[in-house]
Structures are given as C-alpha cells and as structure tokens.
Amino acid sequence: MSKDTALISAACEARQHAFVPYSQYRVGAALRTAQGHIFRGCNVENKSYSLTICAERAAVFNAIQAGEQDFEALAIATEDGAAPCGACRQVLAEFAPDLSILLVTAQSPPTFTETSLKLLLPDRF
DSSP: OOHHHHHHHHHHHHHTTOOOOTTTTOEEEEEEEETSEEEEEEEEEESGGGOBOOOOHHHHHHHHTTOOOEEEEEEEEESSOOOOHHHHHHHHHHOOOOEEEEEEEEESSOOOEEEEEHHHHTOOO
C-alpha cells in the first residue's frame, strides 16, 4: 500500500466517526508526519456552531498532543472533495506552509485531487 493510499484510507475511515447531526456533512482527515505517523480527525458539530471543530484541526491537535509537529501530507475526505476552510488553512500554515494536501471524494473507490497549502493560502500570516 502506498503512503498516499494509506493516508486516503485513514481519512475515509475517520470520516465515518464524524458527529454531524446538524449539517449531515461528514469530513475525515488524516495527517502524515515526516516520521510516517498518521493522525486522524473528524468534524464534531455543536448546537453553538462556532464551537464546532473541523476534521483537519482535530487531526493537527491529535498530532501536537502526541509530540509531532513536522507534517508532510494531509488527506481530507468529504462527499465532494472539498478544500479546507480558512481557519484550518491558517492552523495548518502555522506548522507546514508547504503541506501537500489530497482532496478526497469519499466514494468506492475514492478519488482525489492533489494540491498544496501554499496554493490554497498564498498570503498567510
């Protein structure tokens, strides 16, 4: 299994755990570190919408709490291959401004488009 295939699979699996009673829009993310570890995240909604956490940030926070900060790739699995929101882009840029990003359409089999954080957030803080 290739590194990208494993990352995509992890993002699709994480998507299944999303808590989305309001939007019904499941998102899974898998973040690979330079050491080859994969950290997952899913979106978790809240009635107070601003308290919702995105899958991408959940994956980053999981990696940080495990002592990892050197990120090389992120796969994001959605029903339509959506890109990360602006808040997630900025959080990712804090650690990996040149991060490789795979935008995954979670179908069987999944398809993806490859981009980078540098292209998605060209003028970061």
